[in-house]
Amino acid sequence: MKAHTLLRLLAASLAAALLASCTAAPGTVADAAPRPKLVVFLVVDGLPQRQVLDYRDQLAPDGFARFLDRGAWFANAHYGHAFTVTAAGHATMLTGAYPHRTGIIGNDWRDPVTAEPVYCTGDTSATYIGHATNALDGTSPKNLKAETVGDVLRRVDSRSKVIGISGKDRGAILPAGKTGIAYMYMGATGQFASSTHYMAAHPAWVDRYNAGKPADRYFKAEWKALLPEAAYARSLPDQQPWYGPAGGGLPAMFGAKEDSAPGPRFYGSLLRGPFVDAMSLEFARAAIAGEQLGQDDIPDILSVSLSGHDYVNHAFSAESRLSHDHLLQLDRLLQAFFQDLDARIGKDNYIAVLTADHGFMPAPEYNASQGRESGRVNSSQLLGRVNAGLEKRFGPGKWAAGFSGSSVLLDKQLIAQKQASADALAEEARALLMAEPGFAAAYTRRELQSGSRAGAPFFEQIRKSWHAEVSGDVQYSLKPGWMFGNTVATHGSPHPYDTQVPILMYGPAWVKAGRIDARVEVVDIAPTLSRVLRIAPPSSAEGKLLPLPGL
Known part of the structure; x- marks a missing residue:
């Protein structure tokens, strides 16, 4: 028997074994019915x-x-x-x-x-x-x-x-x-x-x-x-x-x-x-x-x-x-x-x-017409206010490089150059966000990695949106009725x-x-x-x- 034929037979046997190991328990709908085509x-x-x-x-x-x-x-x-x-x-x-x-x-x-x-x-x-x-x-x-x-x-x-x-x-x-x-x-x-x-x-x-x-x-x-x-x-x-x-x-x-x-x-x-x-x-x-x-x-x-x-x-x-x-x-x-x-x-x-x-x-305009709290956040203006607040405490520099997904990303190169504390910067950035009228919650990288704020508002939902290797340093969510951007309506919240x-x-x-x-x-x-x-x-x-x- 040729080698490639043996390989095909072996692959088929392995596939059958894996399929058998994953079959639903006897008596269930999935077990009683054939697999869908x-x-x-x-x-x-x-x-x-x-x-x-x-x-x-x-x-x-x-x-x-x-x-x-x-x-x-x-x-x-x-x-x-x-x-x-x-x-x-x-x-x-x-x-x-x-x-x-x-x-x-x-x-x-x-x-x-x-x-x-x-x-x-x-x-x-x-x-x-x-x-x-x-x-x-x-x-x-x-x-x-x-x-x-x-x-x-x-x-x-x-x-x-x-x-x-x-x-x-x-x-x-x-x-x-x-x-x-x-x-x-x-x-x-x-x-x-x-x-x-x-x-x-x-x-x-x-x-x-x-x-x-x-x-x-x-x-x-x-x-x-x-x-x-x-x-x-x-x-x-x-x-x-x-x-x-x-x-x-x-x-x-x-x-x-x-x-x-x-x-x-x-x-x-x-x-x-x-x-x-x-x-x-x-x-x-x-x-x-x-x-x-x-x-x-x-x-x-x-x-x-x-x-x-x-x-x-x-x-x-x-x-x-x-x-x-x-x-x-x-x-x-x-x-x-x-x-x-x-x-x-x-x-x-x-x-x-x-x-x-x-x-x-x-x-937001419809929410306002119904007497509900609402508003819009201008991201570039917000970033300017966050950086102004960070400069006031940590000195000159654009400490917040920008928004990344639904997080604030700190400038790692600037932090290393000035030997600043990334944790302290993140804490201050979080405080600055929470001083804004439209923010419901914000958590730092340290909190998200440790899970130390479990049970806090929206913490679990925010943590599931944050990836340690990909995300920024302060993850946030807006209050109900608030949105980023200038489209008529949007999405992106835990509400x-x-x-x-x-x-x-x-x-x-x-x-x-x-x-x-x-x-x-x-x-x-x-x-x-x-x-x-x-x-x-x-x-x-x-x-x-x-x-x-x-x-």
Whole structure:
């Protein structure tokens, strides 16, 4: 027998042994049912749980309602970390680990030694295939320090395929993990592309999809409200004064009047609406066909992160009519996608899970109109005040190099040069932050490493957002209603409007229908899917099994 044949047989034996060791206990749902042929993992970027329920009576019969009426859904699902932003959430979902383990502390941060900018999925050794690549573009999972469910699945059997698709690079790359393949929407061309981290050239099915110029069909197209005006009485009317000079309302046309043909400005604008989401699901269909996902008994994972809702909510807030209608648009897109999955994969052959990377706060101006405390923090002005306070005590110098994720980063070189105390500087920086009107809590590197402030306000959530090798020196969170930045609304806090997200599951062979009120966390998804797939959970996972009957 040839050596390579022996190696293949040995690998198959090891995989079988590992699979047997990870099989669920006899009598559970996961043990009784065959493994799913396909896990369909869906993310709606920036979808707070409240929106799914607020408009439940307006949902189509088989979109979100498939989960709510015939699947399992968790009414009290939350993130457990404090800095609830896109990359941190996407890194948590399928690793089952929070940023203190994944190393993805935000969308971007600063190198803790040099203070140079770092992007969550940046990797200068890789470039987009067929597209220009800038220094901080997202091209690989290099910065992800934890494995995913897909990584474990492929380690058990390399024939399993794991594919991530999104309008955002981080939404595709992070759920796909270390060994999957990511495809992301290119805002300059309206195409989907992978990077040289994954392959040298696209497979033929990707080239065929892009050759059809799918984005061009939306040039000068209108996003129109699905329902009559009266149906939107529960959301804020268009053209609120805090939307800014451009205003905002439906119908909305894509493609500037002065543009005679599609170009980068048009392609980028499609992200703020339902059309890139429609293309993402269309590209997912192409991936299912092109890669033959779910066509045998070797499980595959398809992750699709729909980015448009986040862009809409930043521009208009989750309380807006535009966000209300965008949710309904997504609902109809999901209904069509599920029907195609039923036809191609078979309704009893796949399990679908839907969640979000974070929720969304109401706009500060809306909070103020409701008599709630709110405010905005100008980060550059705040940094100036912090440095002025540090100079007053420690002498001249820009002691705070900048903000990194949700922390203040001290200048390590200046500290060494002047032989200053890093701990004393951090303590003073913390005191200066807490003197600001919008800050709820701040903790120093020493406190976070030692756990000495356990039980203090937001300490555990803040600690889960802080990574010793990646983060800065004073980690903080804002009070409810306060935000950084000049978008209409945002996210990134430990407060329920940002932490509470949907966890919805459908797959009758593995999931019994019903509402579950127990508090659960997003880190619980990874070990639960691992149980269904009969593999070990990811090595850094810190969640537990979701309380599904029989699992």
